[in-house]
Amino acid sequence: MINLIEDGMLEDKADRFYELLLLLYPEAYRNRFGVEMLYTFQDMRAEEQTKHGNAGIDFWSSILIDTVLSALHEHGDILRKEGMKKYLHQTLKLNNYNLISLILLLPFLLMGCIDFAGRILQGDLGHYNPATYAALSQTPLYWYPILFTWVILFPILAVVISLVPLAINSKKSSWSGITYLRQNPVSVVIITVGILLLAAVKLHDFLPCMVHSISLQGFGKLPTIISLCRKA
Amino acid sequence: MSKPKAFSNANVSLTPQIFYILLSLATKARHGYDIMKQVENDSQGNVKLGPGTLYGAIKRMLEEKLIVAVDSDETRRKYYKLTEKGKTIFSSELQRYNGAVTLAKKRNLFTDPKTVKAGLTHD
Numbered sequence: 001m002i003n004l005i006e007d008g009m010l011e012d013k014a015d016r017f018y019e020l021l022l023l024l025y026p027e028a029y030r031n032r033f034g035v036e037m038l039y040t041f042q043d044m045r046a047e048e049q050t051k052h053g054n055a056g057i058d059f060w061s062s063i064l065i066d067t068v069l070s071a072l073h074e075h076g077d078i079l080r081k082e083g084m085k086k087y088l089h090q091t092l093k094l095n096n097y098n099l100i101s102l103i104l105l106l107p108f109l110l111m112g113c114i115d116f117a118g119r120i121l122q123g124d125l126g127h128y129n130p131a132t133y134a135a136l137s138q139t140p141l142y143w144y145p146i147l148f149t150w151v152i153l154f155p156i157l158a159v160v161i162s163l164v165p166l167a168i169n170s171k172k173s174s175w176s177g178i179t180y181l182r183q184n185p186v187s188v189v190i191i192t193v194g195i196l197l198l199a200a201v202k203l204h205d206f207l208p209c210m211v212h213s214i215s216l217q218g219f220g221k222l223p224t225i226i227s228l229c230r231k232a
Numbered sequence: 233m234s235k236p237k238a239f240s241n242a243n244v245s246l247t248p249q250i251f252y253i254l255l256s257l258a259t260k261a262r263h264g265y266d267i268m269k270q271v272e273n274d275s276q277g278n279v280k281l282g283p284g285t286l287y288g289a290i291k292r293m294l295e296e297k298l299i300v301a302v303d304s305d306e307t308r309r310k311y312y313k314l315t316e317k318g319k320t321i322f323s324s325e326l327q328r329y330n331g332a333v334t335l336a337k338k339r340n341l342f343t344d345p346k347t348v349k350a351g352l353t354h355d
Contacts, residue, residue: 033291036264036310037283043265044283066282073288 014045014055018063023185024071026078026091057219093184097165101158101190107141107150108197116208125212126205126229151201159194162187206230246325249289252279254298254314254322261302261313264290293318 018041022034041063048055079087088094114136118129136142141150165187166180181188200207209229217225246254249271256262256270267290268281281289290312293299298318304311314322336342 029291033287037287039309040264040268040283040286044268062282066284070282070284070288074291 015042021064021067023182023188024067026074027183028091029074092186094186095165095184097161098184098186098190101161101194104154104158104161105190105193105197108155109193111136111141111151112197112200119208126209128205152198155194155197159191162190162194246321247289248275248279249281249285250293250298251322251325253286253289253293254318254325257299257312257314257318258322261311263304263309263311267312 015038018038019034022030022037025034044063045055045059048059075087075091078091082091114132115128116125118132119125119127122129122131140146165184169180206229210225213225213229214222252271252275253267255274256267262270264283264286268283268286271279271281290299294301296317297315298321299312300315301310302313
């Protein structure tokens with residue numbers, strides 16, 4: 001696999017971040033076009049810096065959207081050509097650790113979707129929907145300590161289980177943890193989602209409030225929005 | 233029955249991205265960023281390609297043998313140029329556009345977009 005960092009191509013954090021984004025693409029595609037894409041990104045960023053002094057939110061949001069949409073397209077392309085079974089094992093390199101971690105994250109993800117849908121229905125993303133929570137509190141999922149189990153324990157377990165292959169193989173001289181993560185983007189996604197979900201426990205009103213306020217007012221009044229949402 | 237390929241013959245319509253990439257490569261071989269800038273200029277800013285969209289299109293065009301990668305002086309940057317098949321498809325697409333434009337002119341269908349917009353607003 002092409003290692004851009006070892007090749008000395010990555011001069012700064014922005015390039016390193018873009019290389020991380022490239023992990024979203026299927027490995028074969030990344031090996032074929034990754035270096036060229038990084039070159040193109042560097043050219044785009046240099047032009048943006050010449051024009052505006054720095055690469056701003058507009059630049060980064062367009063890069064993010066372009067990367068996510070085209071990566072999804074490439075994965076869909078392989079899925080259509082090779083079928084689900086081959087895609088999961090050869091392209092995504094999904095292993096049993098990934099499957100267990102995904103199952104552990106499901107209850108929280110499901111609850112997050114219900115919470116978000118409730119907020120959309122009431123037209124106020126900054127506060128939870130009382131009707132939704134009244135209904136949910138009647139289910140065993142909301143009883144302590146069950147709530148604690150799937151909201152805190154399961155995401156922690158999911159992250160830890162995703163890291164098990166790293167721990168098992170760390171003593172092998174040829175083993176590189178970074179290589180494992182590069183070749184198993186699902187593990188990276190699970191670890192990221194797990195950490196974000198744990199953060200969401202603390203920030204479950206703050207984050208929807210930020211999304212809602214930024215969508216209405218834009219990024220211009222960001223400091224005001226942050227201070228308002230902290231009180232949400 | 234297998235699905236027909238997007239570029240299997242010269243009668244298919246090309247997407248705006250593919251069309252403008254072919255247009256940018258019609259005059260000379262270019263590398264990724266050069267293609268991106270040329271497409272933006274040629275389309276007057278209407279078609280903007282990010283690295284992901286650009287290389288997705290390049291991948292499909294390589295698979296369909298519309299373009300090929302060529303060696304360059306620079307060590308890593310790859311240049312792309314049209315193949316004979318690419319030239320044929322691009323040429324027939326231009327002829328198709330030309331036919332449509334000629335017909336539209338004959339039927340007096342060309343109107344100033346500003347006039348049309350104003351008419352719609354007043355109605």
